[in-house]
Amino acid sequence: MSQSAPTREVARRVFAQEFNDAAYTFKESDDERAPVYLLLPSGAQANRVFLVGTLTEKEDVGEDNEYWRGRIVDPTGTFFVYAGQYQPEAASALRELDAPSYVSIVGKPRTYETDDGTVNVSVRPESISKVDAATRDRWVVETAERTLERVDRFEEEGNEYGRMAREQYDLPVDSYRQAAIAALQSLETTDELEVEA
Template sequence: MEGATRVFAGDFSGATLTVPADDPGSPGWIVTPGGAWCRLLYLCGALTEVTEIADVLHCRLADPTGAFDIVAGGRMGAVAEQIRAIPVPSFIAVTGTAQLYTKNGSRAVSVRPEYIHVIDRAVRDRWIALTADMTLARLELLLASLEECTGDARADRTIRHYGLTRERLREMVSMVGGALDSARTAPAAPPVAEEDISAIVMEIIRAKSGPRGVAVQDVIDAGEAGGFTKDAVLAAIGTLVTNDDCYQPQKGYVKPL
């Protein structure tokens, strides 16, 4: 299963490069100036605005570097209903697909959400810290390719397309530093209560369940993407089974009752 990319809004919003996938049946990549190759994204931030136009929801998800455009509607009706129920503002986590389109003669990016849940500030801050680490690693790779001609094809393609310079890379490093500073200065948040974790895990099970239910590993992966440990997710599943909220139709699977 493909892992979700973590990227800051300040980087993603500048993306204008698309690269087709090797497999003709798979979606292509959206490449950011900071070297993130995006298809499936995992994002955390503040839901600050929700606007509905012709049954399509346009949402603003803000992180310390800017904002993502989250668009849900049409066949994403269940996700749209979930968004309508979330108070604004709220901290949320979004797993979704990166999209790039042409608007008024220029390119713009958005995210089509596949899964959304409400989180607290502590989860958001952990996302900032890990996204900062990943972004800095990508920037280091770009700098090495720029200075030493490492032969990294992806890095070279990114550098050529965006005309990257050392100064531009330093600006992106400063952006990351500002995001980290905002998380460090934010007031501490209490840990998520056990019953809240169980509720979120139950949402994951309902959202992902098919005729056979959903694989426990898929629930763990979604929970870890939301900032929870494997042990916490497994404990929540155990609680849900004990309380008859879900059951195990076969080994390794759970299904809502």
């Protein structure tokens, strides 16, 4: 199946705190090739995500083949990304990058249920690029704007993903508003403080 650009889903900007709270996935049709969406607790569906943060550590956790795990921190929490032989470009990028460094990642959300029934969510990266602090700061501002828009529309009558989120998650959606505002405020402090958090 060719990956032609027009059919690709928009990559949602989402902070780590909200991403890690998401656990419910769904398809919009019965077609086996239909995209799988992660339901964001603020009321949006995400087949792909776009994140920028600090790569704080990376490790080859593979046994027979290279399988890289990267830990990416944004002002609200931590994303985990995993890349192996099926994501050769992303795996190569993780191998080459030094931690800490700012990175931009586009990828697909993946959920995994642990033995105790907890659902963990991670990102399977399609691309990983090294970026500068200004790019990271711009991502924080734009992600905060998108998050606040989703929270503001959460209760709207026609918002089917807001309704789904209310049914699937028992989470205070206002916490994402607070996280977005705190993320914006974090830009006014130095990067050294962020690494300690």
